[in-house]
Amino acid sequence: MPLTPSATRDLLAKLGHLPKRFLGQNFLVDGNIVRKSLELAQIAPGDVVVEVGPGLGTLTSALLTDGAEVWAVEKDRTLHAHLEETLVVEFPSTFHLLEGDAIEHPLAALPADRSAPFKVVANLPYAISTPWMDAVLSGPLPERLVLMLQQEAAQRYSASHGSKQFSAISIFLQSAYDIAPGHKVASGCFYPKPDIESYLLHLVRKPAPFIFSPETKALIRACFQQRRKQIGSLLRQNIADSAHVSAWLAVLATAGLSPQTRPEDIPAPLWTQLSGTTQ
Ligand SMILES: C[S@@+](CC[C@H](N)C(=O)[O-])C[C@H]1O[C@@H](n2cnc3c(N)ncnc32)[C@H](O)[C@@H]1O
Numbered sequence: 001m002p003l004t005p006s007a008t009r010d011l012l013a014k015l016g017h018l019p020k021r022f023l024g025q026n027f028l029v030d031g032n033i034v035r036k037s038l039e040l041a042q043i044a045p046g047d048v049v050v051e052v053g054p055g056l057g058t059l060t061s062a063l064l065t066d067g068a069e070v071w072a073v074e075k076d077r078t079l080h081a082h083l084e085e086t087l088v089v090e091f092p093s094t095f096h097l098l099e100g101d102a103i104e105h106p107l108a109a110l111p112a113d114r115s116a117p118f119k120v121v122a123n124l125p126y127a128i129s130t131p132w133m134d135a136v137l138s139g140p141l142p143e144r145l146v147l148m149l150q151q152e153a154a155q156r157y158s159a160s161h162g163s164k165q166f167s168a169i170s171i172f173l174q175s176a177y178d179i180a181p182g183h184k185v186a187s188g189c190f191y192p193k194p195d196i197e198s199y200l201l202h203l204v205r206k207p208a209p210f211i212f213s214p215e216t217k218a219l220i221r222a223c224f225q226q227r228r229k230q231i232g233s234l235l236r237q238n239i240a241d242s243a244h245v246s247a248w249l250a251v252l253a254t255a256g257l258s259p260q261t262r263p264e265d266i267p268a269p270l271w272t273q274l275s276g277t278t279q
Pocket residue numbers: 023024025026027028029052053054055056057058059073074075076079100101102103123124125126128
């Protein structure tokens with residue numbers, strides 16, 4: 001698989017394919033980043049791995065060569081066809097490739113009987129990273145994820161309460177995963193070079209991960225859409241049952257937080273307790 005900008009350019013020319021910006025087609029061309037991704041994911045022979053957007057197959061071929069069983073979903077028809085003719089032929093029993101959208105198939109159609117345990121390794125198309133992550137957090141949960149992300153998304157996912165980046169996705173993610181400090185990745189590691197900063201983030205599932213119900217997720221999202229408002233009025237505005245509102249406020253009071261607190265100042269672990277009061 002191509003690992004230099006010129007080899008990538010040549011392969012794209014051979015395929016008659018121009019990288020599509022709207023599909024986030026910035027292909028990895030740096031062997032160190034590929035190795036680092038596999039190392040962080042602790043890939044061992046026999047591991048089941050989901051990949052979103054295999055593209056020209058750079059990460060995919062390293063995963064397959066290291067003995068992983070890969071389930072991948074690629075939206076681009078030309079790239080999907082190229083992989084069908086190359087890696088699917090080379091690894092017929094360990095490479096499972098789906099042509100489709102990762103938002104509809106966040107785990108690349110990984111069957112339930114192959115999903116315990118599994119990992120995710122992906123150089124994500126940046127436009128879908130948060131909706132895809134949100135879909136993955138509905139479970140079954142990967143034990144480990146190594147993700148190439150836009151720096152801004154990586155900061156949002158790992159943000160602490162009290163910061164501007166702290167948001168609903170920070171809460172959902174941090175309630176299920178421990179997030180290791182990420183690595184900044186230079187734009188020269190991709191072809192074509194992206195005009196945004198990239199970050200390699202590494203997430204490890206918590207021993208007792210918390211999955212929010214769809215109703216509680218919607219409520220938390222509604223609170224963060226008006227993040228400058230006070231939690232007391234946000235709860236009254238979004239919950240019809242006043243007993244629920246009182247129960248949530250009582251949990252906050254136990255933690256020393258008043259109804260005047262803003263959503264961004266409530267720590268992630270408290271939101272999981274608040275969630276319990278609605279069930
Ligand atoms: C950043 S590139 C990564 C390519 C390759 N994995 C690499 O590291 O070189 C993102 C890939 O995701 C694919 N893609 C974009 N949107 C997608 C979607 N909604 N579902 C599945 N694949 C998608 C693109 O076609 C592209 O191949």
